[in-house]
Amino acid sequence: MATSITKFEDAFDYKIINESACTNVAVVNVTSEPGSIYSISIDNSNSQSESYFKFFDSDNVTIGATVADMVLKVAASSKYVYDIPKGLPFTYLSFACTANANPADNAAPGATLVVNIVAS
Numbered sequence: 001m002a003t004s005i006t007k008f009e010d011a012f013d014y015k016i017i018n019e020s021a022c023t024n025v026a027v028v029n030v031t032s033e034p035g036s037i038y039s040i041s042i043d044n045s046n047s048q049s050e051s052y053f054k055f056f057d058s059d060n061v062t063i064g065a066t067v068a069d070m071v072l073k074v075a076a077s078s079k080y081v082y083d084i085p086k087g088l089p090f091t092y093l094s095f096a097c098t099a100n101a102n103p104a105d106n107a108a109p110g111a112t113l114v115v116n117i118v119a120s
C-alpha cells in the first residue's frame with residue numbers, strides 16, 4: 001500500500017490522494033484535516049472479480065466491524081469515476097477496498113485497486 005497526496009496550494013484548494021494499492025487494510029485519516037470529496041476514481045482492471053471501495057468518516061476504522069459511510073461497487077476488469085459536483089463533506093477521510101459490499105466483510109479484493117480521490 002502506498003498513499004501519496006499532491007496539493008495545489010498556490011493555484012487551487014484541492015488535493016489529489018493517490019492510493020496505488022488499495023486493499024482490505026484501512027487508510028485512516030489520510031488528509032489529517034476536514035474537507036470534501038469531489039471525485040473518486042477506482043481502477044479494478046487487474047481483477048477478475050468485482051470489488052468495493054468503502055469510505056469511512058472516522059479516524060477509528062476496523063474493517064469488518066466499522067460500518068462504511070459510503071460503498072461504491074466496481075465491476076471486474078473495469079475502472080469507474082464517481083463525481084460529486086457539490087462535494088461530500090468529511091471530518092476524517094478513511095477508506096479501504098474489499099471483495100464484498102457487506103459491512104461485516106473484511107476479505108481482500110481479488111487484486112489491489114488503484115484509487116484517486118480529489119478532495120479539498
